[in-house]
Each structure stands twice: as structure tokens, then as C-alpha cells.
Amino acid sequence: MSTNSDPESEKSTIQPPSSPPTSSPPPDGGFKAWIVVAGAWCCLFCSFGYVNCIGLFEAQYQRDQLREYSHSTVAWITSLEKTDDPQVGIMYFSMAGNGIVYDRWGPVPLLVVGTFLHVFGLMMASLSTQYYQILLSQSICSALGASALFTAATSPVGSWFLKRRALAFGIVASGSSLGGVILPVIVTRMLPNAGFPWAMRTCAFLFLVLLIPACFTVRARTPPAPRGFALGPLYRPFLHETAFRLNALGLLFFSWGMFVPFNFLPLEAEHRGMRPELANYMISVLNAASIFGRIVPGYLGDRVGRFNVMVVTTLMSAVFVLALWLPSPQGSNAATVAFAIVFGVSSGTFVGMTPALVQTLSPVDEIGARMGATFALMSGAVLTGNPIAGALVQRDGGGYAYLKVFCGCAMAVGSGLLFAARIKLGGWGWKRV
Numbered sequence: 001m002s003t004n005s006d007p008e009s010e011k012s013t014i015q016p017p018s019s020p021p022t023s024s025p026p027p028d029g030g031f032k033a034w035i036v037v038a039g040a041w042c043c044l045f046c047s048f049g050y051v052n053c054i055g056l057f058e059a060q061y062q063r064d065q066l067r068e069y070s071h072s073t074v075a076w077i078t079s080l081e082k083t084d085d086p087q088v089g090i091m092y093f094s095m096a097g098n099g100i101v102y103d104r105w106g107p108v109p110l111l112v113v114g115t116f117l118h119v120f121g122l123m124m125a126s127l128s129t130q131y132y133q134i135l136l137s138q139s140i141c142s143a144l145g146a147s148a149l150f151t152a153a154t155s156p157v158g159s160w161f162l163k164r165r166a167l168a169f170g171i172v173a174s175g176s177s178l179g180g181v182i183l184p185v186i187v188t189r190m191l192p193n194a195g196f197p198w199a200m201r202t203c204a205f206l207f208l209v210l211l212i213p214a215c216f217t218v219r220a221r222t223p224p225a226p227r228g229f230a231l232g233p234l235y236r237p238f239l240h241e242t243a244f245r246l247n248a249l250g251l252l253f254f255s256w257g258m259f260v261p262f263n264f265l266p267l268e269a270e271h272r273g274m275r276p277e278l279a280n281y282m283i284s285v286l287n288a289a290s291i292f293g294r295i296v297p298g299y300l301g302d303r304v305g306r307f308n309v310m311v312v313t314t315l316m317s318a319v320f321v322l323a324l325w326l327p328s329p330q331g332s333n334a335a336t337v338a339f340a341i342v343f344g345v346s347s348g349t350f351v352g353m354t355p356a357l358v359q360t361l362s363p364v365d366e367i368g369a370r371m372g373a374t375f376a377l378m379s380g381a382v383l384t385g386n387p388i389a390g391a392l393v394q395r396d397g398g399g400y401a402y403l404k405v406f407c408g409c410a411m412a413v414g415s416g417l418l419f420a421a422r423i424k425l426g427g428w429g430w431k432r433v
Contacts, residue, residue, distance in 0.1 A: 025162065026162045027160060028160075028163050032221075033168075033221075036156060036217060036218055036219060037157060037172055039213065039214040039217030040153035040154065040214070040218055041175035042175065042210040042213065042214040043149040043150065043153035043211065043214050043218065044153055044173060044176040044179070045179040046118065046149065047118070047147075047149045047150045047176070048150065048173075048176030048179070048351060049178065049180050049183060049287075051262075090144060090147065090379075091146055091379075091382075092147070092378050092382050092383075093379035093383070094144055095371065095372040096369075096373050097372065098148050098151035098368070098372055099151060099155070099369040099370070099371055099372020099373065100233075100234075100368065101151075102155045102224075102367075103365065103366065103367070103368040103369050105224055106220050107153075107218050108152075108215070110151055110152035111149065111214060111218060113145070114146065114152060115207075115212070115215060117142065117145025117148065120142075121138060121140070121141030121142025121145060122137075122138070122201070122204035123201060124141065125142065126197040126198070126199075126200035126201045149211070149214075151372065153214070153218060154169070154172065154371065155355075155368045156218060157355070158359040159221040159364065160221050163302060165302065165359070166297075166306050166356045167295070167298045167301075169352050169355050170353070171294075171298070173294040173298075173352030176294075177287045177291040177293075177294055177344075177348060178291060180283060180284070180286070180290070181284045181287045181288045181291075182284075183203060184281065184287070185284055186206075188277070188281065222364070233366040233369035233370060233373070234372070234373040234376075238377075241361070243361060244361045244362075244370075246417055246418070246420045246421035246424060247357055247417075248374045248378075249377075250415070250416070251354060251357075251374060251377075251414065251418070252377055252380065253411070254314055254317075254350060254411050254414025254415065255378045255381040255414070256381035256382075256384075256411075257318075257321070257406065257410030257414070258347055258407075258414075259382060260385055260406070261321070261325070263389070264389060264403060265282045265283065265336075266279045266282055267279075268336075268403075271400060272330050272331060272332070274333050278333070282336060285341060285344070286340040286343060286344040287344060288344065289340065289342070289343075290345065290347065291348070292345055293344060293347065293349050294349065297310075297313055298349075298356070301353060301356065304432055305422075305426075306353060306360060306433075307357065307433040308422065308433055309349065309353065310350075310353045310418055311419045311422055313346050313347075313348075313350070313353075314346075314350065314411060315415040316346040317415075318408050318409075318412035320339060320342050320346060321404055321411065322405070324338065324339050324342065325339045326401065326408065358374050359371070381410075385410070389403045389406060
């Protein structure tokens with residue numbers, strides 16, 4: 001196979017399943033394509049960007065509204081919120097249904113419904129004082145909306161780009177990183193001054209302002225093909241396509257550990273002596289670093305291979321957890337900040353590259369369903385990862401060593417499975433895969 005750096009040579013390495021021909025190849029740029037990227041960026045800012053800072057809410061609940069509950073019990077709130085497509089517990093799981101909706105009707109219904117549910121859920125969370133109220137509003141209603149927004153934002157981008165696909169996804173994913181930088185600052189400032197209710201309402205109003213333009217700009221390049229309701233695209237790839245199956249399993253195991261630092265880093269930093277005000281900013285530091293980790297690896301992935309870049313960056317994430325975060329000494333703020341930076345860079349690739357990998361292995365008319373099925377599979381790991389981590393903290397007598405070992409090992413297994421998918425696609429030699 002050719003090792004030419006021309007993106008067209010990728011066709012000799014990765015052959016996605018056949019799909020109906022389109023009237024013209026993706027433009028790989030132009031106003032219409034980039035306005036879709038801009039709208040999708042807003043959706044990621046409001047969905048995954050919000051998810052990236054929910055560790056602050058976990059700490060807030062643990063200190064105030066839900067202080068009588070255990071770490072593991074409170075972690076279910078943030079884990080459920082992550083199971084829809086993008087918000088990561090309910091978010092990921094609901095993506096399967098969202099994918100079918102996208103393939104049949106396009107992104108508009110998902111954008112409208114997602115905007116309403118996400119904003120309404122946060123407004124209701126601002127009024128909540130009981131565990132079940134927070135669970136219903138923030139973890140289910142808001143997460144379902146964020147999930148719909150994530151599907152609507154990421155599914156059409158690939159139809160506008162081919163040679164620059166990973167770069168486009170990286171730019172879109174940087175919205176979640178910037179959201180993870182700005183939103184923790186807003187929340188950290190507002191919680192002690194305006195209180196929890198107005199912190200939530202401010203986020204909701206900001207999201208509404210960004211999502212209304214997104215509803216008018218995010219569109220698929222080709223109209224959805226009329227079809228009956230079919231479940232085949234949700235399960236067939238797992239049964240008959242080895243590379244797709246290995247890729248999905250790798251993403252699942254990596255998800256099991258990847259979101260643990262996003263939720264527990266502020267609490268772990270406080271446990272090791274960092275001031276709470278500074279500890280809360282660790283999420284912003286992590287997300288600021290991940291902006292670089294989402295755009296630059298996307299650019300490199302289009303040139304040296306998307307699977308190649310994904311394998312390297314996921315392995316680096318596992319190494320940073322086990323070699324830097326795990327042995328960091330008590331009271332060392334510098335070690336915590338250093339970990340937040342390097343982990344943000346390495347793990348940032350995951351959010352931006354995942355849709356690109358799935359779409360690389362998918363026919364155009366099944367992109368929504370296959371992405372939904374992949375994220376639904378990942379939801380099992382996302383849903384259980386934080387409660388397991390919380391239980392390990394209790395098992396460790398309030399320490400975080402067991403949590404870090406679990407986090408690093410899960411990501412290492414995920415990286416190994418992604419490497420196996422890369423070998424299946426391109427063999428053992430160096431190729432742009």
C-alpha cells in the first residue's frame with residue numbers, strides 16, 4: 001500500500017463499507033462547510049463543554065446539597081449525565097436512537113429538541129434541592145438534550161470534509177474544550193457570590209444564546225434518504241466488521257477511565273492539600289490544554305493517519321495517569337498542574353478523533369446509526385466509570401491511589417484495542433491508517 005502523504009492514498013488503506021454515491025465529492029471547505037463547523041462548535045461548547053466542568057458540581061453537591069450522600073452515590077448524577085451521546089452517561093446511551101433519527105430526518109429535529117431539553121433541564125436543576133430532583137433535571141433531561149445536540153453537531157460534519165475531516169472534527173471538538181475553560185470560571189465565581197441556582201441559570205441562558213444560531217446553520221450536505229425503521233445498522237457492524245468491533249471496544253475501555261480525572265481532579269487536589277479555589281481551576285487548566293490536543297492531532301491525523309494518532313495519544317494518556325498522577329507527592333500543586341496540562345493535551349484527541357474514526361469505517365447513509373451504536377456501547381463504561389472510581393476512593397479509605405490505577409489501566413487496555421483495529425486495517429508496517 002502506498003505511503004504517499006496525499007490524503008487520497010488513504011483509500012488504499014481504509015475502505016469503508018459501500019454506500020450510495022453522492023452527486024459530488026465533499027467540498028473540503030467553503031462558506032457552507034465552515035458555517036456548519038461553526039454551528040457544530042457551538043453545540044459542542046454547550047454539550048460536552050458543560051460536561052467537562054461537571055466535576056465542579058460534584059464537589060458542590062458533596063459539600064452542600066447532597067453532603068449526606070456518599071461519593072459513589074453523588075457520582076451517579078454526573079455519570080448519568082454522561083450517557084447520552086456527548087454528555088457522557090445518559091448522553092451516550094441515547095445516541096443510538098438519535099442516530100436513527102438523524103439518518104431518517106437529518107439534524108434539524110435533534111437540534112430543536114436538544115436545545116429545549118438541555119436548557120429546560122438546567123433551569124429545573126437550578127430549582128432542585130433533593131437528590132431525585134437533581135437526578136431528573138440535570139442527569140436525565142439536560143443530558144438527553146445534550147446528547148441530541150452532540151449527534152446533530154458531529155454527524156453532518158463528515159459529509160462536508162474528506163481530506164480535512166479530522167481537522168474539521170478537531171475544530172468542532174475544541175468548542176467543548178473552550179466551554180470547559182470558560183464555564184468552570186463562571187461557575188467557580190458565581191457559586192460563592194450568587195449561589196448555585198443562578199450559576200445554573202447563567203449557564204442555561206448562555207447556552208440558549210449559542211444554540212439558537214446553531215439550529216439555523218448545522219445542516220447535512222446531502223438530504224436524508226427516505227427509509228423504513230431498521231435496527232440492522234445498530235448491530236450489524238459489531239457482528240461482521242472486525243475493525244469496527246475492535247475500534248468500538250477500544251473506545252469503550254478508554255472511556256471507562258478517561259472521564260475520571262475530569263470529575264475527580266478537583267476533589268483529589270483538595271485531598272492533597274490544594275486550596276479549594278485553586279483546585280476548582282484545575283478543570284479549566286485541563287480543558288485549556290485540550291484545545292491544543294483536539295485541533296493539532298486532527299491536523300496530523302489527516303496527514304499521518306487518524307488511527308496512528310489516536311493510538312499514540314491514548315497510550316500517552318494512560319502513561320501520564322500511571323507515571324505522573326499516581327506517584328505525585330502530597331501537597332505538590334506543581335505536579336497536579338503539570339498532570340492537568342499533559343493529560344488535557346493527550347486526552348483531548350479522544351473527543352475530536354472518535355467521530356472521525358467511526359465515520360471512516362461507515363457508509364454515508366449509516367453514519368448516524370453507527371455513531372449512535374458506538375456511543376451507546378461506550379455508555380456502559382461512562383455510566384459506571386465514575387461510580388466505580390467513587391467506590392474505590394471509599395475502599396482506599398478516602399485516598400485516590402486505587403482510582404488512579406483503575407483509570408490508567410482502563411485507558412491502557414483501550415489503547416491496545418485501538419492498536420489492534422489499526423493493525424487489522426493496515427497491517428504491522430508503517431502506513432497512514
